[in-house]
Amino acid sequence: MRSTFWMVALAVTTAPLTVQAELEICNEANFSQSVAVAYKDGDSYRSRGWWNLDPGQCDTPVTGELKRRYYYVFATATGYEFDPAERYSFCTELSGFSIVGDEDCEARGYDKSMFAKIDTGKTAKDYRLNIKAGIFTALDSGSSGGSAATPPAEIVYTTESEARRILPLYLPMENSGFFGEPFSQVGVFQGCAYEYEDAFCSFHAEGWKYYVNYGNGTEDALLDALEFLPVGTPVAFGGDMISYGDVTVDTVIREVSYFPELDPYQHIREAMMGMWRDMTDPTAQILIEGAEWTDMYNGEPAATYFLQIASGCDAGPGGPVLLQTNPEDREPYCYMIDSVTDDEMVLFYYGNPQPFVYRR
Numbered sequence: 636m637r638s639t640f641w642m643v644a645l646a647v648t649t650a651p652l653t654v655q656a657e658l659e660i661c662n663e664a665n666f667s668q669s670v671a672v673a674y675k676d677g678d679s680y681r682s683r684g685w686w687n688l689d690p691g692q693c694d695t696p697v698t699g700e701l702k703r704r705y706y707y708v709f710a711t712a713t714g715y716e717f718d719p720a721e722r723y724s725f726c727t728e729l730s731g732f733s734i735v736g737d738e739d740c741e742a743r744g745y746d747k748s749m750f751a752k753i754d755t756g757k758t759a760k761d762y763r764l765n766i767k768a769g770i771f772t773a774l775d776s777g778s779s780g781g782s783a784a785t786p787p788a789e790i791v792y793t794t795e796s797e798a799r800r801i802l803p804l805y806l807p808m809e810n811s812g813f814f815g816e817p818f819s820q821v822g823v824f825q826g827c828a829y830e831y832e833d834a835f836c837s838f839h840a841e842g843w844k845y846y847v848n849y850g851n852g853t854e855d856a857l858l859d860a861l862e863f864l865p866v867g868t869p870v871a872f873g874g875d876m877i878s879y880g881d882v883t884v885d886t887v888i889r890e891v892s893y894f895p896e897l898d899p900y901q902h903i904r905e906a907m908m909g910m911w912r913d914m915t916d917p918t919a920q921i922l923i924e925g926a927e928w929t930d931m932y933n934g935e936p937a938a939t940y941f942l943q944i945a946s947g948c949d950a951g952p953g954g955p956v957l958l959q960t961n962p963e964d965r966e967p968y969c970y971m972i973d974s975v976t977d978d979e980m981v982l983f984y985y986g987n988p989q990p991f992v993y994r995r
Contacts, residue, residue, distance in 0.1 A: 657761055658697035658706060662688035664768035666712050672696040673707040673725040673737070673750055680737040682725040682750075684709075693763075700760045704909060705977060707750035708764060715771035719751035756865055756905060759797075795895070798868045803892035804857050812875060814852045814887040819873035820845070821894050823904070823926040826866040827858070836861045836888075838872055839926035842941060842960055845884045851877070852887035861891065866925040867908060869897035882941070882962045900944040900955050906975045911993035921993060928959060944972070948985065957982060 662668050671684030674697070686694040697706070707725060710717050726732075726740035727748040740747040751770065755762040811817050822840025836858055838845040847853050853874070864870075874888040895901065904926075913919035920931040923942070930937040940961055946954035948969035959968040973981040973990060980993045 657695045657699065658701060658755075659693055659695050659761070659763045660686065660688070660708065661693035661763060661765050662690055663765045664712070664771070665690050666715065666768070668710045668712045668766065670694075670696070670766070671709045671725075671727055671732075671748070671750075673709075673723075674703050674705070676735070679735050680725065681733065681735050682707075682727060682737065683733045684727060685731060701755055701762060704755055704759075706753045706755060706762075708753055708766070709748045709750040710766055710771075712771060714774055715768075716774055717749070717751075717770065718772040719749070719770055721752060722749035723752055724748070725750050754905070756867070756908075759865055795893075797863065797865055798870075798893040801860050801864050802870070804860055804890060806854055806857060806889045811889070814875040815877045816875065817873070818876050818886075819871070821869070821871045821897055823897070824861070824864055824866065824868040824870050824891075825925040825927065826864075827862045834858075838870065839941060839943075842943065842965075843879075843882055843884055844941065844962070845872070845886050847874075847886050847888040851885070853889075857888065857891070867904060869894045869901055882960075882965060903944055903955060903972065903975060904942075907980060909995070911980060911995065914992040914994060940968075 658672070660670055660672075662670075667690065668688050669685040670688060671682060671686075673680055673682040675681075683696065686696055688694060707723055709725070709727065724740070724747050725737045726734045726743070726745040728734070728745050732745075734745060736743075753762075753764055820838070820840045822838045822845070825837040825839055825844070827834070827836040834849040836847050838847075847858065849855060849858055870891050871894040872888055872891045874886050874890065877885040877887060879885065907923045908925070909923060910931075911921045911923070913921065918933050920934075922929045922931055922936070926942045928940045928942050930939075938961070940959045943958040943960070944955055945958055946956075948956050948958060948967070955972050957970040957972055959970065960966070961968075969985045970982040970991070971985065973983055975981075978995045982991045982993075984991065
C-alpha cells in the first residue's frame with residue numbers, strides 16, 4: 636500500500652484563499668479580439684456575444700458557479716481567422732446577441748460560426764480561458780502569397796491550473812510518526828465534505844479511502860487549502876496512519892503534491908465524471924465523482940462504489956477497464972470501457988455480451 640514520491644517543500648500559510656466562481660476569458664494575444672460563448676441551456680444550446688478584449692484584458696461572460704462542464708468559445712480579430720483544431724457550429728450575428736438553438740442559423744437570419752470546445756472539468760466552479768494568438772490563422776495580406784498558419788493555442792484548464800496554484804502543501808515533519816505509522820501514497824483527491832458536524836477531506840488510492848479530519852492532528856491551514864482543490868486531481872500525499880479498517884484509513888496529512896503522471900487514464904476519469912442516466916431504467920442514474928460511483932434511484936443516492944481505471948483485470952479483457960469495488964465486502968466488478976463521449980458512456984461487464992449504456 637506504500638509508495639514513495641518526491642516533493643518540493645512549501646510552507647502552508649493561514650491567509651484565506653478566495654476563488655471567484657465564474658467563466659473568465661483573457662486575451663493573451665497582441666491584438667484585440669471580440670469573443671462569443673455558447674453552452675447548453677436546458678434542452679437547447681444558447682450562444683451569446685460579444686465581449687471586446689484588448690491585449691491583456693479579461694472579462695467574465697458567465698458569472699456565478701459553473702453549472703456545466705463544457706463551454707464553447709469563438710473569437711474574431713482584424714486580420715486573423717479563428718482556427719481551432721476541432722470545430723462546433725453555433726449561431727452568431729454582428730450586433731450583440733443571445734440566440735437559442737444551434738441549428739438552421741442562416742435560415743433564421745443569423746451567421747454560422749465555428750467555435751472551439753472547452754472542457755472545464757466536471758466539478759470546477761470557476762474557469763479561466765487564455766486565448767492566445769496561436770489559435771488564429773493570419774489572413775493573406777497580399778505580400779506573402781498565402782495564409783500563415785500558427786500552432787494551436789495553449790488552453791489552461793482549471794483542474795491543472797488550480798492544482799498547481801494550491802499545491803504542493805508541506806508542513807514540518809518534526810513530529811513524523813507521532814500520531815501513527817508514517818506513510819506516503821499516490822492517488823486521487825476525493826474532495827472535502829461536512830457530515831454530521833464532522834468536517835474532513837479524503838483521498839482514494841489502490842482501493843482504499845484515506846480520511847483526514849479537522850481537529851485530529853492535521854493543521855487547519857492545510858485542510859483549508861484542500862477545500863479549493865478540484866475533485867479528481869491526481870496527487871501524492873503522506874503523513875501518519877492513525878487507524879484503518881477494511882477499506883478506509885484515518886490519517887494525519889502533512890504533505891500533498893500534484894501528481895499528473897499518476898496513470899495514463901486520467902483523461903478517461905475526467906470524461907466520466909458527472910451524472911448519467913441508465914438507458915435501461917428511467918428511474919436509475921449514476922453519479923461519478925473523483926474515484927466514486929453512486930447509484931441513484933428517483934434522485935436519491937443508494938450504494939456507493941470505489942473506482943479504479945486500470946490496464947486490465949484478472950482473467951478479463953484488456954484495458955482500459957473500470958474496476959468497481961463494493962466497500963462493504965470488497966467484491967470487485969470489472970467493466971471494459973468501450974467508449975466515453977460528451978453525451979454517452981458504454982461499458983461491458985466481463986462475461987455479459989449486452990452493453991451498459993449511460994447518457995447525460
